[in-house]
Amino acid sequence: MVREFHTILRSAKLPWSENETSRRYLRILQNWVPTAAPFFAEWPIRPNCGYFYGGCAWYGEETCAPAFVFALVASSPEYDPALTGCTRHRLRQMALKGLRYLCFTHDTGPADCIRPAVGMGRHDCCANKWGERGRGFFPESQCGVTLGQMAVTALLLSDLLDDETWAMLETIFTDYAERFAAMEPRSGVFLDTQMEENAWTSLGLASAALLLGHHPQAEYWHASARRWMFLTAAAPQDAKNEAEWSEGSRISDKVSKTFTTLPDYMAENHGMVHPTYTAASMTFLLNLMVLFGVFNLPLPAEALFNRREIYQRLKNLTDRGGMLHPVQGMDWPYLRTCEALLPHTAAALFFADPDASYLELLALERAERIMASNEGRMYHRDIGERVSNIQDPLIMWEYQVFNFAYAYAAHRLLGPAPEPTNAETFEAAQSGVRVFPHSGFVFHRHKSGQTSLAWRNTIMALPLNKDGIYTVAPAAGSILAQFEVQDNPESQGLVSAHIDEHQDCFALNLILDRCQASVRQKMLYASLPDGTSLLVEYLNACRDVIVNYVKNGFMRIINERYNMTDGNCRGSRMIYFAQGQQVYNGYVSTDPSSDVIWQADGINWLNIDDRMGILFSAKGPTTYLNRHYFHPWWAVADDLLLGQQLEPRAYPAGAQVASLAAVYIPDQSHLETAQQAWQVVKTPDENAVGILARGYLALANWGESELNEALVLPRSSADMVAVPIGSTTITDEQVVYQTRLKGYGASLRRVAAHLQVTGTLDVEASEQGKLWLHNAGKVQAVVTGLCEAAPLVIPPGDTVVIQVS
Numbered sequence: 094m095v096r097e098f099h100t101i102l103r104s105a106k107l108p109w110s111e112n113e114t115s116r117r118y119l120r121i122l123q124n125w126v127p128t129a130a131p132f133f134a135e136w137p138i139r140p141n142c143g144y145f146y147g148g149c150a151w152y153g154e155e156t157c158a159p160a161f162v163f164a165l166v167a168s169s170p171e172y173d174p175a176l177t178g179c180t181r182h183r184l185r186q187m188a189l190k191g192l193r194y195l196c197f198t199h200d201t202g203p204a205d206c207i208r209p210a211v212g213m214g215r216h217d218c219c220a221n222k223w224g225e226r227g228r229g230f231f232p233e234s235q236c237g238v239t240l241g242q243m244a245v246t247a248l249l250l251s252d253l254l255d256d257e258t259w260a261m262l263e264t265i266f267t268d269y270a271e272r273f274a275a276m277e278p279r280s281g282v283f284l285d286t287q288m289e290e291n292a293w294t295s296l297g298l299a300s301a302a303l304l305l306g307h308h309p310q311a312e313y314w315h316a317s318a319r320r321w322m323f324l325t326a327a328a329p330q331d332a333k334n335e336a337e338w339s340e341g342s343r344i345s346d347k348v349s350k351t352f353t354t355l356p357d358y359m360a361e362n363h364g365m366v367h368p369t370y371t372a373a374s375m376t377f378l379l380n381l382m383v384l385f386g387v388f389n390l391p392l393p394a395e396a397l398f399n400r401r402e403i404y405q406r407l408k409n410l411t412d413r414g415g416m417l418h419p420v421q422g423m424d425w426p427y428l429r430t431c432e433a434l435l436p437h438t439a440a441a442l443f444f445a446d447p448d449a450s451y452l453e454l455l456a457l458e459r460a461e462r463i464m465a466s467n468e469g470r471m472y473h474r475d476i477g478e479r480v481s482n483i484q485d486p487l488i489m490w491e492y493q494v495f496n497f498a499y500a501y502a503a504h505r506l507l508g509p510a511p512e513p514t515n516a517e518t519f520e521a522a523q524s525g526v527r528v529f530p531h532s533g534f535v536f537h538r539h540k541s542g543q544t545s546l547a548w549r550n551t552i553m554a555l556p557l558n559k560d561g562i563y564t565v566a567p568a569a570g571s572i573l574a575q576f577e578v579q580d581n582p583e584s585q586g587l588v589s590a591h592i593d594e595h596q597d598c599f600a601l602n603l604i605l606d607r608c609q610a611s612v613r614q615k616m617l618y619a620s621l622p623d624g625t626s627l628l629v630e631y632l633n634a635c636r637d638v639i640v641n642y643v644k645n646g647f648m649r650i651i652n653e654r655y656n657m658t659d660g661n662c663r664g665s666r667m668i669y670f671a672q673g674q675q676v677y678n679g680y681v682s683t684d685p686s687s688d689v690i691w692q693a694d695g696i697n698w699l700n701i702d703d704r705m706g707i708l709f710s711a712k713g714p715t716t717y718l719n720r721h722y723f724h725p726w727w728a729v730a731d732d733l734l735l736g737q738q739l740e741p742r743a744y745p746a747g748a749q750v751a752s753l754a755a756v757y758i759p760d761q762s763h764l765e766t767a768q769q770a771w772q773v774v775k776t777p778d779e780n781a782v783g784i785l786a787r788g789y790l791a792l793a794n795w796g797e798s799e800l801n802e803a804l805v806l807p808r809s810s811a812d813m814v815a816v817p818i819g820s821t822t823i824t825d826e827q828v829v830y831q832t833r834l835k836g837y838g839a840s841l842r843r844v845a846a847h848l849q850v851t852g853t854l855d856v857e858a859s860e861q862g863k864l865w866l867h868n869a870g871k872v873q874a875v876v877t878g879l880c881e882a883a884p885l886v887i888p889p890g891d892t893v894v895i896q897v898s
Contacts, residue, residue, distance in 0.1 A: 118498075121497050126177040132145050132147075136148065136194050138206055160188040161242040165498050199223060234290055237293040237296045243262070274298060278294070278321050278351055286367075288362075295396075298317050298321060303385070326353060368420075376496075382503055412557065418536070422570065428728055450510040450511050451514045470491065471490060472487050475680070477490075479681050533549025542559050565650065574614060588837070599619065603616050624760075643737060653730075689721075712752065716737065717733050738750075771784070820855070821855075845862060848876055848877070850874060868888060
């Protein structure tokens, strides 16, 4: 009897040509092949089978991804055995054996075909099958990622596949479709979006519908896949969108009550607004494009729903290395360039977006350098074979090279992206302040980098220089106070978040009740046009409490060794401070005692490698942890704490638990940091504060009632006085900044002039640069520092008006 198959196509429709961009990705993949090939092993349980990286990992990805990559690389008309170290035939044979291994060890394979008892990854992936039957929607549906790669791999190797292999593939894809085609897409917005889950389910169903195109249920599976595609990126406002989507169907009808994004089109997962999972809609768009492309079929319109809106947010948040800015921290390894570039690739090719082309090329150039530094690997051998991330031994994450393979296939199918925007045009268009109220963060792209502050989920700030996250890591809880109150578990109660927003700067007054409202956290945070960040933060006990610890000003410093053009990530960091300087080398060790700790009291400024200046006042010792033992690993990185309380301490109601005032100046040299002036001003009851630095005065009223009060700063008559927009009184002994702020209000005021004054002077400064100088004293006032060469003498009672800008 001849077996009748439902497969509709037996060969991939890939152009037999390369282009400039596809060649760059091909080079990355070909250089990776000789690092992965040694991890291939024959599997003797069935003929013509083998696996990669021990054959035991989540969803079969440890073998599926290398097989997918090997098959794609071997399909290139410019295949170079000198780079891969093996013939095209040998590469295809390893891919074939990996595909057959996956078929036999799937849930639908023979009962005796289980994965090895010992692998290189987690023990719970050993001595069992993949396919995850019985484990629930999340792990079972995630096999859609594997099926997407298997479908393309099968087409690329179709001339090598026998009837046995085709039959097993048909069984696997039918099994997946029967599990999920009749299921409704999931809804999830807060804490854990369902964007990624819906996306990978759409990929799995589409793979089944396309590969088994002659199956009686193929059209039903295809319709289901389109529904999962559409509901991958549904926002709450879509429920009120009455626009027609297709004949007889409105957007609101298709969405109903299924949502995966916040109203500002961001997505949160793992309890944080997460760029990786927001980007999932774009990443899987590219996966689907490749899948439909190798079948020579158009991509369904459903796969594009809301993708432009989402990508616009991602574009806003991308740094100068093409990496997405993790506004609420990152739980996965920090520097995953292979994943960061896919949203840009998709937008460049699908939307013909020149900005996306620019960002893709930034990320690709960075990826090329990192992969070369790692000798072709995703992670350098000295790191990958010694550490684990939060989930797996890092060696198992070599499989993520498949992301480069998707970008390669996409460019081979669709050609190069449009001509990219130039850097100046892109920065001019994207610079400025953006507030994401539903996500709970403010973001500022400036000439020196980008800055964010988040007040929901993970309360943190992330001031970055031009290096993006390649100098300051996106560690959860950065900058703002981390603390624990005895017998009062963590909680977040937002009292107020007021932003004084300008086109190129902002000030935020944020007040939160934390730890069951036992401690009030109050902060003033400002980001200036030049990228400088200003911070004043207080913790006050709301009742009698015991605080177990406090960490102020936590910052994680990347200390990787990569071949970067600007000298960053050179395998060491130079830390400067008033008493000297110290070099800290970055490397990985398996010895917990290898960490180096520097700790000192009385430190009031630091400079990180001439890339970030920090001026501060904090309680407790300043600590720099040069870390070498990582458990878990996010990157080779060191930890800085500006201040800390190390032991439990009791505080009565109303007492100040901790405080931090700090100025962060991106791309400042240590010589400049040592000379940098800054000041904190406050009312006597400390219910209103200000911080003055770098030509701006930031103010916050931490009280509920309107504030009409003076903030006083002592001075000597020789001091130069900063005069911000508004009213200032200057005497020989003090400077008084007249402040009027609504309850919980914030204000950011530009300094109009710097004056040296002898005598008493009332100054009114306007936004237009006009100064009214009134001598309210009984003797003449002398003013220097103005444009006039000679001092300005103002008799008692007189007023002089001058223009300073």
